[in-house]
Amino acid sequence: MDGNGRWAAKRGLPRTEGHNAGEEALFDTIEGVLDLGISWLTVYAFSTENWRRPQEEVDYLLGFSRNLLRKRLNELHERNVRIRFIGRREQPVNSGLIKEMQEAEELTRDNSKMTLSVAFNYGGRAEIVDALRSILNEFSNADGRSDNSATACQDLRITEEDISKYLYSPDMPDPDLVIRTSGESRISNFLLWQIAYSELVFFDVLWPDFRRRHLFEAVAEYQRRERRYGGR
Numbered sequence: 001m002d003g004n005g006r007w008a009a010k011r012g013l014p015r016t017e018g019h020n021a022g023e024e025a026l027f028d029t030i031e032g033v034l035d036l037g038i039s040w041l042t043v044y045a046f047s048t049e050n051w052r053r054p055q056e057e058v059d060y061l062l063g064f065s066r067n068l069l070r071k072r073l074n075e076l077h078e079r080n081v082r083i084r085f086i087g088r089r090e091q092p093v094n095s096g097l098i099k100e101m102q103e104a105e106e107l108t109r110d111n112s113k114m115t116l117s118v119a120f121n122y123g124g125r126a127e128i129v130d131a132l133r134s135i136l137n138e139f140s141n142a143d144g145r146s147d148n149s150a151t152a153c154q155d156l157r158i159t160e161e162d163i164s165k166y167l168y169s170p171d172m173p174d175p176d177l178v179i180r181t182s183g184e185s186r187i188s189n190f191l192l193w194q195i196a197y198s199e200l201v202f203f204d205v206l207w208p209d210f211r212r213r214h215l216f217e218a219v220a221e222y223q224r225r226e227r228r229y230g231g232r
């Protein structure tokens, strides 16, 4: 969800107004996803790299996310949406927010229309590192050889399926389509493992201006693509 700052700057507004305007874009997109019957949507809300922003903006984004969750949770629940968070649930994310994330997941866990997965304090590389740490942890605990993880590594027959199993949201299917807004043509650490064969669509639209019709355009573009997964 990129381009909030530029959207605000174009209007002579503070960046925070760009973040605020992103709410409508997000909820219009969610409506589009529900209309189309798409069952998983992952949105990149806050990256492990976003902590590098000025403290004032970081604080704003954290507070904004928390308010949004509070304000919209019941509505999402009524729409039969299951909420998930992916990312590192640890400081500097404060424990109050982590608790509210867990409560939202708990409340909506049996919802079945679609899963809204929110990447928060998320990094694709961090996710792979965390998966490897969990695998090694589990191995050394089971084996009682925690003193020698080099041996553990060698003995492990790690498969791609194993890595997938230890990601933050193991039951999430690999995305078919990735949409990046704001005219940037890069991935910026989003779902690195999962997007190996995703179709990428880049939009020259700043996130606050994004609406479901852009999603429909992206899906139409997706339908014109031929996916071969390296085969022929």
Ligand code: IPE
Residues within 6 Å of the ligand: 001, 002, 003, 004, 005, 006, 007, 045, 046, 050, 061, 182, 207
């Ligand atoms: C996306 O908009 C919001 C977050 C990364 C949280 P930006 O804040 O990155 O907006 P630009 O890229 O500066 O326009």
Ligand code: MG
Residues within 6 Å of the ligand: 002, 003, 004
């Ligand atoms: Mg940006």
